[in-house]
Amino acid sequence: MQKIEQANARAVEIMLSGDPVLVDVVPASVAIPELATGKIILHAGPPITWDRMCGPMQGAIAGIAVFEGWASDLDDAMAKAAAGEFDFQPNHHHNAVGPMTGMTTRSQPVMVVVNRASNNKAYCAINEGLGKVMRFGGNDEGVLKRLAWLRDALAPLMADALKLSGGIALKNMIARGLTMGDEMHQRNVACSGLLLRELSPYMAAVAKDNTLLSESLKFMGSNDQFFLNVGMATGKSIMDPVRNIEHSTVVTAMSRNGTDFGIRVSGLGDQWFTAPVEMPEGLYFPGFTEADANPDMGDSTIVETIGLGGFAMGASPAVAGFVGAGAASDAAVFTKDMAEICCTENPEWTIPGMDYLGVPTGIDIRRVVEVGLAPTINTGIAHKKPGIGQVGAGVVRAPMQCFTDALRAFAAKEGLA
């Protein structure tokens, strides 16, 4: 057992010493050279074939195929996808993450977060805003037009500004965000503002066209979830160096493709342990009900993996109501519960309203199974049909089966079975 404790101590040490910095925005094919050739579509969650994909995932794939010029229209894209013309791979296999459907393809811009403690990089596309967007399965002309604007207008401006800035440090920004009611999954309004106020002077300094600058500031400033994708790349950059620590039972990734939920465990390398995703319990936008909802989806659970999102609910009483998780004053209960399944708390990411308790850090599959509490996740809810978009937000649990299967495999590998 001592080997395991030592390995987990090392795992959380790497997590807590992570130093994520937003440094650049580049085309995905530059960040991930494998994307430069072929018709590779990276998606959220563990690996999945076309026939098993949910509606919004198929919708997003049709849209992104048209966007990349690999199909003439959505019907053509669907037919080509079914005929096996596209190569589907998880973001997680390429140092990347993506929210909800999580589309990442060659010409899309991705933000680059460097973990300066370990010099690894992680990538995530730019958040599209709310409403009908590709991450929720939207794929119409407006969605594709916005993606083109992100690629052609915002991304180069952000890239130039980030280069001039020398990089925006994210660890302290997230710490501040926690004191301002963000939990960094369903609530990112504070960090979105903090990022904008740090980046905007550099954007002004490099801008060649103030109409574009004004539009860009408005786009970033109107999107309370702009920071989500930055936080996700942060999470990926922090967790990737925790992979492959022998004997460690710490979870290095939790992710869902809308059909399967998958986890990875440090001491078990890059193997996915999957189970069917659950349906979030939450609140629906006017005109929608649970009957419209797609089950849980996205790589965004990487933020829970580093102690944010549902784990940091106590920092964000306002989010408890938004995701239908009960009274605002009960938000702290979620954080206390998650502390029971984690190795430690984060002394730099603390919650004022809980007298500066650190967020629970380092999910231990042994504790999850022993305590019988699966990780709590704050999530957006997509319509189950392609092309519609977000219909609500809620709370969902990771399926316990992922953890029991992983623990069984761990025990077998360690000769403890």
Next chain:
Amino acid sequence: MQKIEQANARAVEIMLSGDPVLVDVVPASVAIPELATGKIILHAGPPITWDRMCGPMQGAIAGIAVFEGWASDLDDAMAKAAAGEFDFQPNHHHNAVGPMTGMTTRSQPVMVVVNRASNNKAYCAINEGLGKVMRFGGNDEGVLKRLAWLRDALAPLMADALKLSGGIALKNMIARGLTMGDEMHQRNVACSGLLLRELSPYMAAVAKDNTLLSESLKFMGSNDQFFLNVGMATGKSIMDPVRNIEHSTVVTAMSRNGTDFGIRVSGLGDQWFTAPVEMPEGLYFPGFTEADANPDMGDSTIVETIGLGGFAMGASPAVAGFVGAGAASDAAVFTKDMAEICCTENPEWTIPGMDYLGVPTGIDIRRVVEVGLAPTINTGIAHKKPGIGQVGAGVVRAPMQCFTDALRAFAAKEGLA
């Protein structure tokens, strides 16, 4: 008694229906035409003569006299002030407010907040940032240079941007700030960011010089207290229409000049009820102690008058530690206490962590005296000598004597004595 209840109901109705909008930045002499002639210096708090002013107030006056070209240097300014060459008047007598020393003179830019419910305007200078600044009695070359930059660079840019924007609505912004840990007196980081993200697209659209634009965004974005002065003008714009409601016992202003604390009560017109200011209890910056501290000062207590600051402490567990007010989890106690001395709560300004309790609204001098709880104020602390600046932050109570004196006067006026 029914007359009083009706009058107070009317008072809080006016408060709650206030609709403050930041619309412009103009020279003080444009906003307040009386300043265009003579050497009038508006200051914080109730009326006071030069000989009774505290050190930082005298220091600020010396500095602003040099700034306005009314004295050749600080010594000359001090001599002229003592010789009666300047006309000292309270900001509050001119629809204005100012933090700490609260200097307002002809060429300084003031932000204009219109209360669209009643069409009155209120004014406040632009926040200078932290460190050695005039509001804390700073008066050296760096302080005056910054004031000149505000006047010549930032103010015109903000003015053009605000005109293009059509005005920035403040009521909802403050509501959001309360959900993000601001109490709008010692913590304004959320609203400062929210204001920047609304205004920056317009600043980009009107900017003629991107170096200045970049500097301006950096100045605003680096100052967590930028919004304080906006919130103060908001408070003044909300409270001024509450003045002079016959039979009302609601407090319309609380203010301090560093020597006297003064309050005004709606049913007692514009009379000040004053008592010696108290010394804040708080935390001091490294190298300073209570022995360095000047007593309580500034018009900023207008934010407590509308239910923010110390009244909204429950929204801001992080501020409790900053002002030395005990454990973060105790912050809600301050808000609950202040509810005991107020007429109602504000249904639009609510505190998520207190299950959306509205901030206490409409200080009733009868309740203050009956309950025996004076208003709690979160405040910055200035060095007692001129020219030094801020040395800490803390919590202070309004002197009970102001309220007992006012209540006695009210009873006499109403024939209840």
